[in-house]
Amino acid sequence: MNRKGETVKDSYEYHCWKLRSDLLQNNPISLNYPYNSNFTLTKDMTQGLSSIWTDKCGFKKEDEVINFFCIDVQQKVMDYFTALSEENGVIHYYTKSYKENKNFTPDEVKQLVMTSVEEMDFSRIDHQLFHMIFHLSLNDEQQASKKLASL
Numbered sequence: 001m002n003r004k005g006e007t008v009k010d011s012y013e014y015h016c017w018k019l020r021s022d023l024l025q026n027n028p029i030s031l032n033y034p035y036n037s038n039f040t041l042t043k044d045m046t047q048g049l050s051s052i053w054t055d056k057c058g059f060k061k062e063d064e065v066i067n068f069f070c071i072d073v074q075q076k077v078m079d080y081f082t083a084l085s086e087e088n089g090v091i092h093y094y095t096k097s098y099k100e101n102k103n104f105t106p107d108e109v110k111q112l113v114m115t116s117v118e119e120m121d122f123s124r125i126d127h128q129l130f131h132m133i134f135h136l137s138l139n140d141e142q143q144a145s146k147k148l149a150s151l
Contacts, residue, residue, distance in 0.1 A: 012122035012131055019113045029109070034139040041069040041140050052077040052133060057102075057141070059148045066151075068144035071137050073099050084126055090119040091130055104138055 006014075015032070022031055029035045046053045046069055057070035071077060078099060085092030090112065097108060104112075112134065120127045 008128065009122040012120075012128055013117060015131075016113070016116040016120070016122075020117060023110060023113050029113075030142075034136060035142065038143070039139065040143045041136060051075045053137070057144075059144055061148050061151050064148070064151050066144045066148045068140040069137065070102070070141065071098060071133065073102065077133070080126075081130065084130065088119065088121075088127070090115055091127075094130075094134065103141070104134075109138060 019029065019032055021027075022029065033039075041053060043055065046055070050072075052071065052075065053069040054072040054075075055067050055069050058065050058067040060066075078095065081091055081095040085095045094104070094108065094112065098104065116131065120131060122128055122131070
């Protein structure tokens with residue numbers, strides 16, 4: 001995704017524009033990274049990031065449990081997002097909603113996709129982190145949901 005001369009900020013903005021364009025054209029989110037692959041977070045990947053994710057989230061179907069990594073609301077990452085939310089309405093809304101509900105609804109995902117380009121400042125690493133953590137977490141949940149549906 002990073003073309004010659006493109007900055008990290010440009011890459012994040014392109015990702016947002018692509019997600020929005022696909023949403024408006026009724027294309028599935030699965031056309032975009034990380035949703036367009038079988039990528040999932042693993043214990044090895046998150047070992048040093050236990051202040052962000054926990055693998056204690058999951059779905060249950062009959063006797064089968066499918067766990068996935070989700071944002072751990074009891075960890076420092078939520079304090080970090082809470083501090084960021086004081087200056088950004090998008091981060092505020094999603095941090096508050098996630099603390100209360102422990103997930104993102106399809107309507108919330110659509111709203112984030114529609115507002116990210118204008119509301120997020122991707123020249124800031126903290127906004128980049130929020131975007132990345134949001135999408136990696138949502139992808140892990142969706143991958144677990146696919147596994148459950150195939151049982």
